[in-house]
Amino acid sequence: MRIIIKHFAIITSILLLTTGCKKYLDTPLPANTISAENAYISDNSISAVVTGNFEEVSSGDVFGGSAGSNLAYLTSLYVDELQNLSTSSSHNIAFYNDAIQPGDTKHWSSLYTEIFDVNSTIEGIRNSTVNLYYKNQWLGESYFTRALLYFYLTNLYGDVPLAITSDYATNNTLSRTPQSQVYQQIIADLRQAQGLLNSGYTDAYGVASTHRVRPNRYAATALLAKTYLYAQKWDSAATQADSVINNTDSYALLSTDKVFSANGKETIWGLAPNVSSAAYEYNFFIAGMPATIPSLNAPLDYNVFGIMDTALVSAFEAGDNRYTTWVRPVSVSGTNPAFTYYFPNKYSSPAVNSVNEIILRLAEIYLIRAEARAHLNDISGAQSDLNAIRTRAGLPNTTAGDQAGLLSAIAKERRIELFTEGANRFFDLKRTGTIDAVMTAFAPQKKATWNHYMQLFPIPTNDLIQDPNLTPNPGYQQ
Amino acid sequence: MQNAAYCSRSAWLRRRNFTKTLLVMKLTFLLMTAAFLHVQATGWTQSVTLSGKNLNMKQVFAAIKKQTGYVVFSKKGLLDEARPVSFSVHDMPLVDFLDLTMKDQPFTYLIADKTISLSRRPAPVVAPAEKRPETPAPDQTPTPTPITGRILDADGNPLAGATISVKNSKISGSSGADGVFTLNVSEGDVMIISYVGYASQQVRVSGQYLGAQKKALFIRLQQGNSDLDQVQVLAHGTSTKRLNPGDITTITAKEIEKNPVNNVFEAIQGKVPGLFIQQVTGQPGGAFTLRLRGSANFTTGAIPPLIVVDGVRYPGGTLPLSTDASYGTQNFLQGGNGLNYINPNDIASIDVLKDADATAIYGSSGAYGVILITTKKAKPGNSSLTANVYTGVSIRGEMPKLLNTQQYVAMRQEALKNDGLTVSPSDLDINGTWPLTRYHDWRKVYMGASAQSTNASLTYSGGAKNSTYMISGSLRNNGNIQRHKGSMGDGTLRFSLNTATADDKFNLNLSGSFLSSKSDMVPYDFSQSLALDAPNAPPAFLPNGSVDWIGAADDPNGPSSAANINRTYKNVTNNLLANGTLVYRPVKGVTLRAIIGYNDMTTKELMGYPTTTMNPTNTQAAQQTHSVFHYSDQRTLTVSPYAEYNRTLWKKGELSVKAGGEITDRLTYWNEISGIGFSSDALLSDPAAGSSVVSSYSQTPLRALGFYGIIKYVWDQKYIIDLNGRRDGSTRFGPDNRFGNFGSVAAAWIFSEEKFIKDHASFLSYGKLRASTGVIGGDAITDYSYLSTYSITGGTYDGAPGLSPNILANPNLKWEKNRDKEIGLELAFLHDRLFVEGNYYHNVTSNQLVARPVSTVTGFPSYTLNSDAVIRNSGWEMSVNTTNIKTRDFTWSTRFNISIPTSKLLKVPTQANQNTNYILGKPLTGILLYKYAGVNPETGYFSYTNAKGVTQDYTSGLTQADKTEFIDLAPKFYGGFQNTVTYKQFSLDFSFSFTSRKGLNSLAQSGYLPGFTGINATTDWLRRWQKPGDNTDIPKVSILNLFVDRLSNFTKSTGAYTNASYARLQNLSFRYHFSPDLLRKMHLKDLTIYLQGQNLLTISKFGGLDPENLSASVIPPLRVFTGGINLTL
Secondary structure, eight states: OOOHHHHHHHHHHHHHHOOOOOGGGOOOOTTTTTEHHHHTSSHHHHHHHEEEEEEEEHSTTSSOTTTTTTTHHHHHHHHSEEEOOOOOOHHHHHHTOOOGGGGGHHHHHHHHHHHHHHHHHHHHHHOSSOSSSSSSHHHHHHHHHHHHHHHHHHHHSSSSSSOOOOOOHTTTTTBBHHHHHHHHHHHHHHHHHHHSSOSOOOOTTTTTTOOSSSSEEEEEEEEHHHHHHHHTTTHHHHHHHHHHHOOOOOOOOOOOGTEEEEEEOEEEEOOOSSSSSHHHHHHHTTOOOOSEETTTTGGGGOOOOOOEEEHHHHTTTOHHHHHHHHEEEEETOOSSSSSEEEEOOOOOOOOOOOOOEEEEEEEHHHHHHHHHHTTTOOHEEEEEEEEHHHTTOOOOOOOOSSSHHHHHHHHHHHHHTTTTSSHHHHHHHHHHHHHHHHHHGGGGTTOOOOOOGGSOOOHHHHHHHHHHOOOOOOSSSO | SSSOTTSHHHHHHHHHHHHHHHHHHHHHHOOOOOOOOOOOOOGGGGGEEEEEEEEOHHHHHHHHHHHHEEEEETTTTGGGGGEEEEEEEEEEEEHHHHHHHHHSEEEEEEETTTTEEEEEESOOOOEEEEEOOOOOOOOSOOOOOOEEEEEEEEEOOOTOOOEEETTTTEEEOOOOOTTTEEEEEEETEEEEEOOOOOOOOEOOOOOOGGSTTHHHHHHEEEBOOOOGSEEEOOOSSSEEEOOOOOOOOEHHHHHHHTTTOOHHHHHHTSSSEEEEEEEEEOTTTOEEEESSSSOOOOOSSSOOOEEEEEEEOOOOOOOOOOTTTSSSHHHHHHTTTTGGSGGGGGGEEEEEOOOOHGGGGGGGGGGOOOEEEEEEOOOOOOOEEEEEEEEEEOOOOOOOOOOHHHHHHHHHHHHHHHOOOOOOOTTTTTTTSOOOTTOOHHHHHOOOOOOOEEEEEEEEEEEEETTTEEEEEEEEEEESSEEEEOOEEEEEEEEEEEEEEETSEEEEEEEEEEEEEEEEOOOOOOGGGGGSSOOOOOOOOOOOSBBBBBTTTSSHHHHHHHHGGGEEEEEEEEEEEEEEEEOOOOOOEEEEEEEEEEEEEEEEEEEEOGGGGOOOOOHHHHHHOOEEEEEEEEEEEEEEEEEEEEEEEETTEEEEEEEEEEEEEEEEEEEEEEEEEEEEEEGGGGGSSSEEEEEEEEEEEEEEEEEEEEEEEETTTEEEEEEEEEEEEESSSSGGGGGEEEEEEEEEEEGSHHHHHHHOOTTTTEEEEEEEEEEEEOOOSSSOOOOOOEEEEEEEETEEEEEOOOOOTTTTTTOOEEEEEEEEEEEETTTTTTEEEEEEEEEESOOOOOEEOOOOGGGGSSSEOOOOOEEEEEEEEEEEEEEEEOOOEEEEEEEEEEEEEEEEEOOOSTTTTTTTTTOTTSSSSSSEEEEEOOOOTOOEEEEETTTOOOOOOOOOEEEEEEOOEEOSSSSSEEEEEEEEETTTEEEEEEEEEEEEOOEEEETTOSSSSBBBBTOOOOOGGGGOOOSTTTSSSOOOOOOHHHHHHHHHHHHTTTTGEEEEEEEEEEEEEEEEEOOHHHHHTTTTSSSEEEEEEEEEEEEEEEESOOTTOSSSSOOOOEEEEEEEEHHHH
């Protein structure tokens, strides 16, 4: 045996000496990859990281452009804004029928993925020892993004785990944080962002820009106003809205046909497109469909699955400019009596890559202040804000004169002004406590049944399994 | 780097670990036996049937001549001394028969070349052990004289390296490159000539071959009939099953060529115990999944075995094709497969290495099994030209039956009635808009075509002495059965060159092949949408084959789905394989070898989405045109130098020591240009011409490094021991954890060579007991999981590029450990006419690398770690080969194999809640499900029994805790059954494969329950629930979406899984070989004509879905019928 081992050892060692060294295994990283430590060594690389976060937000399942996942689209089906024509997308069917299951909504994991990215970015910038010129911008943009993501998260799911680190061991065992504390975090992040961000718009390298796709101080302020409104801090909401509306150099209400053009003065902040495509809404509702189509099912040929509900169409007052510019009638030939479909037409340009998805715009800030003022019993202030919006739409001043009347007029105005935008209808119904009444009455029209628990989306089954401290939202089957 | 180069001093110290491994291996020694090839004459192949009392020798020999063609010669007068014999034998091999006949006779026999010569038995009849023929007593004292002869195979090609030994003496030698040998012998000696893969032959030395006037001696060896003598390709070198202590299954070209298939995996399906092969899609160029023995894995399912083609690691799994979700080939080819780009006709053999002994040498990559593919090589012999051509048709495979219009309309009306609704204007299918009498089977419309397939190849080979060559070319083409008549075709050019110096000290083998494949099939699988249209919908095509947008305008599913035939696709894949083997033998016993292999597979895909795929009224059609160019390249370089040392140790022992290294360098590269918005469809072939263009690029290197040593010791051809040790390095781990030490030990005992077996159980012609155990490392995880990295996002945001985190990195990742054990028994009876092999393997995996699912709150769905779970994969495999009938004109042989795999979780991972489907003591391949309680006879809805035993039609309220049932989805058993029947010049082969497992039934795969507009159902729905009291397994129809939700519970219940067991007539081949006489007249070496069929018949109760690919939305394996001709000049 010893001889065997001896022979063996000699031959083996010769080979070990002649063939390769360990260095052979020090291969370079894949061409499109850098190590995390190299991502935080300069303004240039951090700029790319922060830009990457915006890109993820822009293409993710909440703001992104798939009809099976886009939050604005799906919540419009979920409430009373859109009718569903699709027989092929089970997610659309589930949303339209108010019968979603945990598998139908990917928004939770999408938002948390983006939150992880932002948390990593904040930690990376904070730990970076190099001298950064635009550190404030990078941090401010990151805090703003985190606040935005949590805003949607808590409004969709209620009490949510508050992950503010990138550590997987911590985040994998979080329990749910009460919504009020989540709002506190959002407010704290936005306050930080206000302090860090510039008042003007910049590009990815800190240079002033006319593009309104990276948040500035007013974007943080606008979102803060919205957050205070949702948190029912009327005073603070009005104060924050003031500072945006008062900045007339940057912001103004535009005529309805110009509202959704890129980088217009009404835009406070929008998301730049991440893929080569026309605006998502164009693809959802127009997609090259002519004004006359041959059959009731023809929109499916254009992959158009959603039509405006008659309730929404008939909610417009006569003479509303928004009806003429933001609603597109398509007549179905050969039907008797003649039949017309109505489609949202806010983003009517088929141009690729040139239109931004507007997340925060001035009209909403007016409506936020109107509502806050109404709650604060500033009747005339509320009326003037509401009338600013109505005047722009070519409508007469509001007739509402008391708090209750104004609140209901503002709610109606929000429904028309913000229809199929940013899940506003769904959130408004929820935060004003009217959703159960509205939906219980409306659901039978779409052969659905509304239940109180449906205000909150179901939490993914996987996460409930993996994180033992996480509890499900009641009512859903896990 | 903290760890300096391997050649540094610290690394030298670390080599101690290596020695330690050897010590561990030493402890696990087991001794086994091996037997030398039993000396047998060619007479084995014949058998005799004879009965009678007191027969004289003349009668007996006449019978032999008549039945076997063997002629008996004897010295005059010898037969006079013979005693009459009595017996009754049926179909007894000739040798046995002769032994029996001459048991008590004063003479013995020798067989050479169809001649049996009798000679006087030198001594009185002795013990039965001596029954084999002995050297006849020489007439006078012999003087050793040199004899020269030449050894040839049946075709007259020289056999180099054959062993020639003289019976009962130490004299032996071997043949040179031209088959010539010279040996010192005496007249009357018996030479035994043996060669791996051939039946041994005995030749008696007669005076005519000696001296000055000697005659030339030619010895022709016949190919071994027994599987035991088939050549097996090992990691480095070859062996035969007889002498191999490891577990290897070999499939040769002979079996492969009977299958008219595109991918060789189809041909070996059901033929290799322990290897489960599933064809994922019937599209030519589609994907396969392979699983060798258990899955042994938590998350990734089956890790495919390593594929090595001619010494180079080959992409055996899916290919880096375009993954563009809306325009790519995802659903169409399911990822493709690397072996689609090797013509099965070019494969000489496939060796599947299964146990630790066989695979340990491949180190980490061999942890999940190894498949070695050897392509056809040059063989010495006269120049010959072989042509093989076949052509045939493919048609659609198994698919479920759908309702006809009348049944469909009744179902739709019933659905509306069930929901209390009335027919609406948009219900075109039943409101009279579409004729209620019109019927289309949309599957026939879209994929009912038959497609032609053709395969032609030409091989020229030859050579003499030290140099041989082979050049071959082939062309093949496979049509698509879908409506668009695209096809996939390729051409291959191959060469192989063998040359050696005159003294045979240096040897060079070069081979190379280049394949270029082109596919222009529409990248769309129509089976996904076929059930999604009403049977009375208007026809989507005009008679001229174009899409009828006007006539079918009111059918949203029709023209828009039909328009997919206007999508364009072109895939050009080139596959270059090059191999060089250098052998140098500086001194006796030492061989230095280097194998260099190179593979480069490049794929260019161009996918177009022209305006013709869209409604002509679409005002933005041009804006929406899309074109993608995807280029991918996988190149692998494998260099494995090794040294081998052979010597005789302690007289009867043969020692072989090998040591070497292996370096693998792989680069996976792709880039993609995709454009949107073209001013003309004609510009779609240039994606950069789009109005908006995005491009992406990826390049991922992988390197692996391994050193190994093998010691093999064979004692007296009875006991074999094999030791493997290996040190592996992989770039998949952090710098501190890159290297791991692994090894194996195997032993075999060929007990049929023991005297007591020979004495007492002579019916046993071969018996081997073998065992192996080893530790193999695994690294089947994503590259760079140990490092926190950022990658470019691919797109831009406001013109600026972005970076994004890739992974939750775990810097502590280490090698996974697979402890494999196997014990096997191989028995052959009646001169190998019955061969039985049984294996039991027991593989325990620990430290397993797992992408552990985590809460998505962490930002990722999973985190890669070394799990502390312990998993056992064990199983039984058995194969039986029999030669049922063997006469001169008629033979019938059968092969059967079965594999019974099981897996078990021995220790649940402490990382809690890894996946709730993992239960201690249960297989990993199972899932937890709700207990399905059938369709509620009262309501017509699915009902379930919850954990408390309450049965209801739950739509909500069921929780994870109610998943009380466990179903294992892995195959319970699988295998194959093959028969070969030959009669005179005809041969007939048929092979079945079978699998027993459960699968998701078509009801659960519906996606939408029937009842919706335009969704047709399978005929199962004829037995649907219709009124309270109906007892059935099919629920009521409804157009309410509540019902879709009910389906989501159903798919998580036991009701969704049914028995998908099947047996399939995989292959039928009928051949006619022209007789040698006829061939001689035609001046041909060989001529065969044949008919073949693939996937002809499936026996299954799986509701019409194909039980192999189990999918309702992917085209099932095709049925193929071909006819062909093979001709050799």
